[in-house]
Each structure stands twice: as structure tokens, then as C-alpha cells.
Amino acid sequence: MTETILELRNLSKHFAAQRAVTDISLSVPRGSFFSLLGPSGCGKTTTLRTIAGFETPTAGEIWLNGQRIERLPPYLRRVNTVFQSYALFPHLSVRGNVEFGLRRQKASGVEERVGRVLDQVRLAGKEARMPHELSGGERQRVALARSLVLAPDVLLLDEPLSALDPQLRKQVRAELKDLQRRVGVTFLFVTHDQEEALSLSDQMAVMNRGAIEQCGTPREVYLRPRTRFVASFLGAMNWIDGVGVRPEATHISRQPPPGNHARRGTVARVTFLGPHTHLEVRLEGGEAVIVQVAPAQAASADNSFHPGESAYVWWSFADELRFESSGAPENAS
Amino acid sequence: MTRLQKPFLAPAALLMLATLAIPLAIVGAYSLLTRGAYGGVEQPWTFESYSRLIDPLYGAIFVRSFWIAAVATALCLVLGFPLALFIARSGSRKNLYLSLVILPFWTSFLIRTYAWMFLLRDTGLINTILQALGIIHHPLPMLYNDGAVILGLVYGYLPFTVLPLYATLERLDATLLEAAADLGASPITALLRVTLPLSMPGIRAGAILVFVPCLGTYLTSDLLGGSKTILIGNLVQNQFTTSRDWPFGAAVSLVLMAVAMALLFSVRRHGEELI
Numbered sequence: 001m002t003e004t005i006l007e008l009r010n011l012s013k014h015f016a017a018q019r020a021v022t023d024i025s026l027s028v029p030r031g032s033f034f035s036l037l038g039p040s041g042c043g044k045t046t047t048l049r050t051i052a053g054f055e056t057p058t059a060g061e062i063w064l065n066g067q068r069i070e071r072l073p074p075y076l077r078r079v080n081t082v083f084q085s086y087a088l089f090p091h092l093s094v095r096g097n098v099e100f101g102l103r104r105q106k107a108s109g110v111e112e113r114v115g116r117v118l119d120q121v122r123l124a125g126k127e128a129r130m131p132h133e134l135s136g137g138e139r140q141r142v143a144l145a146r147s148l149v150l151a152p153d154v155l156l157l158d159e160p161l162s163a164l165d166p167q168l169r170k171q172v173r174a175e176l177k178d179l180q181r182r183v184g185v186t187f188l189f190v191t192h193d194q195e196e197a198l199s200l201s202d203q204m205a206v207m208n209r210g211a212i213e214q215c216g217t218p219r220e221v222y223l224r225p226r227t228r229f230v231a232s233f234l235g236a237m238n239w240i241d242g243v244g245v246r247p248e249a250t251h252i253s254r255q256p257p258p259g260n261h262a263r264r265g266t267v268a269r270v271t272f273l274g275p276h277t278h279l280e281v282r283l284e285g286g287e288a289v290i291v292q293v294a295p296a297q298a299a300s301a302d303n304s305f306h307p308g309e310s311a312y313v314w315w316s317f318a319d320e321l322r323f324e325s326s327g328a329p330e331n332a333s
Numbered sequence: 334m335t336r337l338q339k340p341f342l343a344p345a346a347l348l349m350l351a352t353l354a355i356p357l358a359i360v361g362a363y364s365l366l367t368r369g370a371y372g373g374v375e376q377p378w379t380f381e382s383y384s385r386l387i388d389p390l391y392g393a394i395f396v397r398s399f400w401i402a403a404v405a406t407a408l409c410l411v412l413g414f415p416l417a418l419f420i421a422r423s424g425s426r427k428n429l430y431l432s433l434v435i436l437p438f439w440t441s442f443l444i445r446t447y448a449w450m451f452l453l454r455d456t457g458l459i460n461t462i463l464q465a466l467g468i469i470h471h472p473l474p475m476l477y478n479d480g481a482v483i484l485g486l487v488y489g490y491l492p493f494t495v496l497p498l499y500a501t502l503e504r505l506d507a508t509l510l511e512a513a514a515d516l517g518a519s520p521i522t523a524l525l526r527v528t529l530p531l532s533m534p535g536i537r538a539g540a541i542l543v544f545v546p547c548l549g550t551y552l553t554s555d556l557l558g559g560s561k562t563i564l565i566g567n568l569v570q571n572q573f574t575t576s577r578d579w580p581f582g583a584a585v586s587l588v589l590m591a592v593a594m595a596l597l598f599s600v601r602r603h604g605e606e607l608i
Contacts, residue, residue: 052511052515053514053515054511054514073514074511074514074515075514075515075516075517075518075519079515080515080516081511081512081515083508083511083512085506085508087506087508087509087511087512088512089509089512089513089527089531090509090531091530091531100513100516100518100526101516101517104516104517104518104522105517146516147515147516150516150517
């Protein structure tokens with residue numbers, strides 16, 4: 001997975017009113033599941049649309065499989081897009097939608113290729129259905145099949161799960177990952193949902209204000225965020241005396257713990273969340289801190305806290321994340 | 334329908350009854366009576382007006398009227414589609430272009446048709462200029478033929494195709510065209526495979542809005558077609574004026590209406606929505 005299939009070099013896209021993407025560079029390894037994660041308006045969708053060919057970059061280069069493509073029209077690029085709204089052709093059946101790209105290529109063996117891809121997305125038997133007769137999940141799979149049947153160098157997915165209802169989303173998420181492994185196509189997946197990005201990606205890039213803040217595996221990005229933005233955007237973060245500590249690395253006790261950083265505070269709120277409980281503690285310095293504890297721990301006599309009680313919040317030095325005001329962290333723990 | 338809505342519907346319902354149903358009933362009755370010596374109708378009741386319609390002479394007029402209306406409709410669609418597409422994609426200038434399309438309605442259709450006569454006749458503007466430039470030596474016969482009638486109809490009814498086509502094209506989801514391009518369709522292919530099929534409701538509506546009035550036209554064919562071009566509309570008009578055969582005129586117009594409605598329903602059955 002070291003070979004690069006898609007590379008962006010110093011890519012910028014400025015609109016009249018807005019600098020959507022500024023000077024981003026990244027490499028997507030062949031066969032990987034790569035996510036672009038960021039809040040809405042961070043430029044991730046613009047980046048995707050520039051790769052697809054719907055936008056022309058203001059500056060920079062896009063290399064796909066050794067070919068420079070940023071000036072090619074979309075219909076000549078070997079990338080395909082799964083749109084957020086799926087954009088299925090409403091006048092064509094499932095088969096018509098999936099065949100559309102193959103017919104443009106005047107490909108041979110259309111019937112067989114369509115059959116195979118519909119099997120892969122579990123839509124066999126629904127060839128004759130029209131898009132409006134399908135459920136949301138089925139429509140999403142048609143959109144996937146329509147693109148995958150063309151065996152693109154890279155499949156671009158623009159928040160493909162956001163139109164599904166939350167219960168379906170997790171199931172489809174798992175299926176999407178399985179599908180990607182099975183077909184071996186490189187996926188470039190745009191999302192604002194950190195859980196999706198963390199759970200699906202081999203590699204991910206966190207974007208903010210048109211720039212990439214950090215690239216890496218989900219583990220690297222979560223455990224060693226390079227910037228305050230990444231630390232806050234991925235998971236929750238307590239900010240105490242300028243250092244960051246994850247709620248799951250923050251502990252609470254009645255007695256001051258020996259040999260660790262500890263701060264005194266008052267329990268403000270106890271929130272039971274099922275797999276864990278959140279204790280919100282207001283420190284003497286005024287900061288609000290979340291302590292995440294396991295239910296068994298929260299229920300034990302020693303550790304059962306109620307609002308208004310005073311307690312010590314502590315954490316180990318190794319779990320501290322330090323950042324300069326912006327940019328790289330001071331200590332690479 | 335709630336009870337509250339009924340009082341507000343009453344005026345329109347009454348108007349429809351007074352201006353459509355009652356006159357239609359009168360026309361129906363006239364078509365079954367005998368012609369009066371000086372126009373008008375008198376007893377006895379008879380089907381004679383309808384049986385006279387079997388004459389191939391009238392069949393030819395019907396065929397000719399349908400042909401001219403069909404050609405005019407086709408031309409309106411061919412010319413109107415690119416125009417509607419252009420307007421639908423011109424962003425903030427849409428409204429300006431739309432008002433330009435509607436602008437001719439501010440002048441009477443009669444006056445605009447006379448203007449075409451002024452342009453097309455032997456001593457008209459076009460022939461005069463072409464002769465002055467030495468491009469032609471004898472005036473081109475542009476007026477008083479089927480071509481002139483079709484030109485007048487296309488000119489007059491083009492907005493009726495542009496407007497419904499615009500309405501459909503403007504609503505077309507632009508993402509679908511991106512999807513087409515993404516799947517390898519060139520702009521032309523995307524137009525033929527996506528835009529065109531998805532604008533069928535507008536095409537159908539535009540076709541009906543042009544075809545039906547073209548079928549019944551008499552002003553355009555009278556002024557631009559001259560005596561050579563007799564269409565159904567002119568036939569009906571003649572029965573009520575020079576021929577003084579009101580029952581026959583009534584019968585012809587009812588048959589025309591029946592045929593037009595049959596066509597309309599057949600189009601409607603294939604497509605769910607009309608406008």
C-alpha cells in the first residue's frame with residue numbers, strides 16, 4: 001500500500017467570495033480507504049469536486065495514476081463520484097443507472113458486469129426498479145454500483161452516509177468498509193463525522209479552513225494530534241493549564257492522588273451515557289472538565305459522586321497533549 | 334375539498350359554465366339544425382351537416398391543418414428548447430430574458446401578423462433590401478404560402494413552448510448533469526441522455542399549448558396564407574360569414590374539438606403530468 005495512486009500538489013481553489021482550499025498537498029495510497037475529515041465549510045467537498053473535475057483548481061496539480069489530470073473534463077477522468085444526494089437518474093431503472101457509464105464507454109460484456117456489481121452490492125433481482133421505488137439504503141447501493149462498475153482508479157464519496165437514518169448508517173458503514181476491501185478500489189471518502197473517519201479509514205486527513213491540519217492513520221491522528229484543532233475536533237478534549245487531556249485519560253478521586261497532576265474541583269453534573277458515565281467537574285481555576293468513568297467504577301462506593309461534592313481530578317503526565325499556540329506540539333510524547 | 338373553499342370556487346365555476354358549457358351546448362344544437370336563408374338556423378333537426386363532412390375535400394383540409402400545426406409545433410420545440418435551456422442556465426439574468434420572451438404579448442397579435450406581411454410581401458422590406466443589394470432580381474415569393482403560415486405560427490406561439498420548457502429545465506437537478514459527466518458522458522451525450530428525457534413534461538406541455546391553437550388558427554392563415562391556404566379555422570369562419578351555413582360551421586368546429594381532445598388525452602395517458 002505504499003504506491004501512490006492519487007496525489008494533490010499545492011492545490012488551491014479560490015472562489016470570488018471565498019478561499020475554499022489553500023495550498024493542500026496529499027498522497028492517497030493505492031487500494032486504501034482514505035478520508036477527508038473536517039467541519040462543514042472546511043474545503044473537503046471542494047477538494048473532492050476538484051478531483052472529480054467539477055471545479056478547476058486556481059493553482060496546483062492533481063496526479064492520478066501517473067497522469068496529470070487537473071485540466072481534463074470530468075468525463076475523461078478515471079475517477080467516479082458517489083454524490084451526497086446519490087444523483088440517480090430518475091428516468092432510468094436500476095439497470096439503466098448502472099449501465100450508464102458502461103454504455104458511454106461502449107464497453108463489452110455489459111450485462112455480465114452489471115450483474116456482477118449488483119451482486120456485490122446485494123441488489124440482484126432489483127434491476128427493473130426505478131429509483132423512486134427504492135429505499136434510501138438501496139439508492140445508496142445503486143450509486144455505489146453505478147460508479148464501481150466502471151472500476152475507477154479512485155472512487156470519490158461525498159458524505160454518502162449522511163442521507164441515511166442513524167440506525168441504518170452504522171450498518172451501511174460496516175458494509176462500505178467490507179465492500180472496499182472486497183473490490184480493492186481506492187476510496188476517497190469525505191465526511192464531517194469523526195466516528196466514520198476513524199472507523200473506516202486506513203489513512204485520513206483532517207481539514208480546517210481550506211488547509212490540511214494533519215494526515216495519518218486514525219490511531220496517529222487521534223492519539224497524537226498535531227494541532228489544537230485536530231485534538232478538539234477528534235473526540236472530546238479537556239483543556240487544563242494549557243495542556244490537553246482526553247476525558248478517558250482523566251480520573252477523579254476524593255483524596256489527592258500521589259505523584260500525578262491533580263486539581264481540586266466541584267462535581268457539577270453527572271451524566272449516565274450507558275457504556276460510560278460523564279462527570280462534569282468545575283475546577284477551582286474555573287475550567288470545566290469532563291471525566292469519563294466506567295459504569296462499574298461510577299457505581300462503586302468510593303467513586304460514586306454527586307453534584308456539589310468536592311473531588312480531585314487527576315491525570316498522568318504521559319496522557320498530556322501539549323501544543324504551541326498553533327502548529328506542531330511541543331512534546332512528542 | 335373543505336366547505337370553506339366552495340364559496341371561493343363558485344365564481345370561477347359559474348364563469349366556466351356561462352362561457353364554456355352553455356355556448357358549447359348552443360354550438361351542438363346549431364350543428365344539428367338546418368341552415369337559414371340569410372344565416373342563422375331553423376328547423377328541422379338533421380345530421381346533414383355531419384354527413385357532408387365525409388366529402389374528401391374537407392378531409393384534405395383537416396389533414397392539411399394537422400400537418401401545418403404539426404410542423405409549426407415541431408419547429409417551436411426545436412427552436413424553443415435551446416432558448417429555454419439557455420435562459421434556465423443564465424443565472425441572475427433569467428428574469429430579464431424571460432420578460433423578453435413575453436414582450437411580444439404587449440402588442441396585439443393582429444398587428445404583429447400585419448408586420449410580417451410588411452416584411453414578407455413582394456414590395457416588403459426584405460425583398461426591397463435584397464433587390465437593392467442586387468442579390469436577387471425578382472422578389473422572392475415569401476408571402477401567401479404555407480411557409481408564411483408556418484412562420485407566423487412559430488413566431489406567435491414560440492413563447493408557449495419556451496415557458497413550460499423553461500419551467501422544467503430550471504427545476505432540473507444540476508447534480509444529475511454532474512453525475513452524467515462523472516460517468517463519462519460528454520456534454521452532448523448528457524443533453525441527449527439526461528436533460529432531454531427529463532424535460533419530457535415540458536416538451537409535452539409545450540407541444541399541446543402550441544398544437545391545439547395552431548390547429549384552430551384562422552387569422553394567421555388568412556393574412557399570411559392568402560386564398561390558397563384554407564385551414565379548418567378558415568373553413569369554420571367562412572361558414573359563419575360568406576357561406577352563411579351556421580350548422581355546417583358548428584359541426585366542423587365540434588369535430589375539430591373532438592379530434593383535438595382525443596389527441597390531448599392520448600398524450601396525457603402516456604405521461605402522467607401535463608403542465
